Amino acid sequence: MSVTVRVPAKVNVQLSVGAARPDGFHDLANVFLAVGLYDEVTVAPADRLRITCSGPDAAQVPLDASNLAARAASALAARHGIAPDVHIHIDKDIPVAGGMAGGSADGAGALLACDALWGTGTPREDLLALCAELGSDVPFSLVGGAALGTGRGERLTPVEVGGTFHWVFAVADGGLSTPAVYREFDRLTEGTRVPEPVASDALLDALRSGDPKALAATLSNDLQAPALSLRPSLAATLAAGTEAGALAALVSGSGPTTAFLTEDEATARKVAAALTASGTCRTARTAASPAPGATVL
Numbered sequence: 001m002s003v004t005v006r007v008p009a010k011v012n013v014q015l016s017v018g019a020a021r022p023d024g025f026h027d028l029a030n031v032f033l034a035v036g037l038y039d040e041v042t043v044a045p046a047d048r049l050r051i052t053c054s055g056p057d058a059a060q061v062p063l064d065a066s067n068l069a070a071r072a073a074s075a076l077a078a079r080h081g082i083a084p085d086v087h088i089h090i091d092k093d094i095p096v097a098g099g100m101a102g103g104s105a106d107g108a109g110a111l112l113a114c115d116a117l118w119g120t121g122t123p124r125e126d127l128l129a130l131c132a133e134l135g136s137d138v139p140f141s142l143v144g145g146a147a148l149g150t151g152r153g154e155r156l157t158p159v160e161v162g163g164t165f166h167w168v169f170a171v172a173d174g175g176l177s178t179p180a181v182y183r184e185f186d187r188l189t190e191g192t193r194v195p196e197p198v199a200s201d202a203l204l205d206a207l208r209s210g211d212p213k214a215l216a217a218t219l220s221n222d223l224q225a226p227a228l229s230l231r232p233s234l235a236a237t238l239a240a241g242t243e244a245g246a247l248a249a250l251v252s253g254s255g256p257t258t259a260f261l262t263e264d265e266a267t268a269r270k271v272a273a274a275l276t277a278s279g280t281c282r283t284a285r286t287a288a289s290p291a292p293g294a295t296v297l
């Protein structure tokens with residue numbers, strides 16, 4: 001017997017970052033949009049907790065207890081006083097360390113899959129609390145769709161989306177460390193007054209309208225400058241996608257994946273081909289949003 005859960009990647013359509021808090025985290029106004037690139041997490045009974053991974057980036061995924069899927073299984077088992085004896089297999093399609101919350105997706109997926117496998121019937125709010133303990137982005141991976149994340153991004157309010165948005169994601173060579181990008185944000189803003197992060201009404205209206213041009217005009221990411229500071233070559237990728245006809249280009253979360261919003265699916269395919277040919281990224285993928293959250297297949 002096994003259970004498979006499919007979990008989407010995300011892009012941040014607004015990522016407003018406040019000053020560093022005493023606990024080292026940053027308060028955010030983080031508008032998440034789930035996109036149709038997925039990892040699949042399959043769990044099956046085993047004699048001990050074991051993890052395997054397949055997919056183009058599998059070599060970069062840790063297969064020890066630090067893997068977010070393993071941590072999720074252990075946390076759920078501990079909550080119910082049972083042993084986390086499970087084989088977790090991750091079929092990974094989400095770029096690793098790319099600012100698309102792939103690890104978070106696997107954490108949310110393993111939680112939901114183990115809950116189904118073990119018949120533990122954990123209430124939704126308890127699953128969300130476990131997700132928040134695993135990482136700031138993990139609750140959103142569970143719920144999907146679109147949501148505003150406040151606090152460190154873990155407190156979610158659903159956001160309405162009035163249509164399908166078409167994206168291209170340019171996958172960079174190598175990852176960027178999320179803590180390093182936040183540290184670079186702190187360095188670049190040192191000595192300035194960092195405003196309280198607030199969700200943009202214009203952005204929320206644009207999402208509700210389903211109009212890609214309106215959304216393109218309101219996208220923002222406070223981690224873009226620090227990501228570019230650590231990886232200046234991303235400027236060429238952003239420029240290549242814009243020249244190829246994207247409505248807007250931005251760094252996805254902490255990067256180094258870059259995201260391009262397009263008018264429609266045909267333009268997305270054209271921009272992806274141009275980005276791949278430009279030599280400014282490893283590969284380019286198209287995906288539509290919003291996508292559903294973690295789902296048992």
Ligand SMILES: C[C@@](CO)(OP(=O)(O)O)[C@H](O)COP(=O)(O)OP(=O)(O)OC[C@H]1O[C@@H](n2ccc(N)nc2=O)[C@H](O)[C@@H]1O
Nearest residue numbers: 024025026099100101135136137152178179182253254255
């Ligand atoms: C930047 C974002 C945007 O959605 O995602 P990615 O681009 O990495 O996918 C998130 O804030 C990443 O969330 P996540 O990857 O879950 O981070 P966590 O595991 O909770 O924290 C990792 C580290 O990031 C920093 N961190 C994270 C969240 C936050 N609100 N403030 C922070 O300063 C802290 O240094 C923390 O120790």
Ligand SMILES: Nc1ncnc2c1ncn2[C@@H]1O[C@H](COP(=O)(O)OP(=O)(O)O)[C@@H](O)[C@H]1O
Nearest residue numbers: 067068069096097098099100101102103104106
């Ligand atoms: N299941 C997992 N998949 C990918 N990375 C993981 C996983 N579990 C832990 N990690 C670690 O988390 C880091 C961040 O990976 P990921 O979540 O893909 O990127 P990001 O935080 O930029 O969205 C990786 O470098 C890796 O060491």
